[in-house]
Amino acid sequence: MRTEEFPDLISIIVPVYNMEDYLERCMDSILNQTYANLEIIVVDDGSTDRSPQLCDAYAGRDDRVKVIHKSNGGLSDARNAGLAVATGSYIGYVDSDDWIEPDMYERMYRACVETGSQLAVCRYFSVRGDSADKGEDNGSGAVVPLSREELLKIYICGHEQYIIYNSVWSKLFHRELVRDARFPKGRNSEDIMYTTRAFCKLSRAVYLDTSLYHYVLDREGSIMNKAKGERMFRDEIPFWREHISHIRTEVSDAMGDLAAYRFWRRMLFYYVDMRRLGSQGRKYARRLAEMIKRERKEIKRVYAAASACLGDRVRMMVFLTNPGLYYGVNTCYERHIVPLKAERRSRREAK
Secondary structure (H helix, E strand, O other), rough: HHHHHHOOOOOEEEEOOOOOOHHHHHHHHHHHOOOOOEEEEEEEEEOOOOOOHHHHHHHHHHHOOOEEEEOOOOOOHHHHHHHHOOOOEEEEEOOOEEOOOOOHHHHHHHHHHHOOOEEEEEEEEEEEOOOOOOOOOOOOOEEEEHHHHHHHHHHHHHOOOOOOOOOOEEEEEEHHHOOOOOOOOOOOOHHHHHHHHHHHOOOEEEEEEEEEEEEEOOEEEEEEOOHHHHHHHHHHHHHHHHHHHHHHOOOOHHHHHHHHHHHHHHHHHHHHOOOOHHHHHHHHHHHHHHHHHHHHHHHHHHHHHHHHHHHHHHHHHHHHHHHHHHHHHHHHHHHHHHHHHHHHHHHHHOO
């Protein structure tokens, strides 16, 4: 690849905390990118294993690697430290227990340039634990330009084919979108507002329906697996509420109502998840039920404004009447009806 063909510098921020067993795989996948015009900012967030020495070794081998050593402040603080020194025209993120396909950043950069987009999003592989198996890429290979409104609708409501979530590691951001953005220190679900603000600020994005990132699920000790209920109320729910407010202010009331509808719909799923976690989970399920019931008037307005489907309206009506009944009906449906539907679908496909 010729530098003159891809003149824009891409800054890749890699936060590291006690990742000596995973760092080599991650760093090698970045250094071997077909897009070579990279600034790789590795932020050692106060690691106590051999990670600091490994980071320095990579910096000694490749002058594209810059290492920041700092006291432990958490994932958001580490990313912010990288952002503060990044000089690239584009910003990307790779978590240090994950890895990327060799042409990820070349393909995302090309897609941005060729479609005039300020942001690119790609599919990703979900990898279980320490498995090296990349899994199956169910993408179509399509490159899909999206307006801001089209992007936000997929982000808010989901899509049967395209995967656009809030995680920053599946994206390439033009610097202007995130120039003043920072991650909230000491909080989880930190990607929600960073991504929401960028999406609301842009005019055009591009989606690559190809898996280019390897995201490791359920690594032992991951912060995502700790104190789920407390994290939900302290971080995730407040961020989703801010997400709704920001969309309402920066885009439209209609898009804000759509985001609110999907938020309350999500809360019913969270309620079921909490109920299934045993006695500790039931405590958070009760808090969710109280929160939802307190806002029943606004929920009914939002469901009407966003033209909620009949099934969602019925589910919410049952929940507001009796959360326990809702949980029982939902459990019965999943145990008996869902398998029957799956069996019928398999029979139809086999014919």
